[in-house]
Amino acid sequence: MKITSKGQITVPQEFRTRFGFFPGTDVEFVPDKSGLRLVKSKVSQRGARIVERMRGRGDGKLSTDQIMRLTRG
Numbered sequence: 001m002k003i004t005s006k007g008q009i010t011v012p013q014e015f016r017t018r019f020g021f022f023p024g025t026d027v028e029f030v031p032d033k034s035g036l037r038l039v040k041s042k043v044s045q046r047g048a049r050i051v052e053r054m055r056g057r058g059d060g061k062l063s064t065d066q067i068m069r070l071t072r073g
Contacts, residue, residue, distance in 0.1 A: 011038070 003009055011021060021027065026041035062070075 001009060001012075016022070021038075021040070026043075026046065027038055028041050030037045030039050
């Protein structure tokens, strides 16, 4: 297996299936004494970034029921 010029690797299908690495799975590299381990992220990186970006932006004037009525038309 080789790393591409863009730093990408292909995880063999057998390992993706066996360990549950499906499209969209957030992963991270964890250094240990043997080298690097590829592990599933405990927290979705995308979700964490979205929450952090939105934190503090709401004004809290609408109730949950009011928001649901607005979003459902």
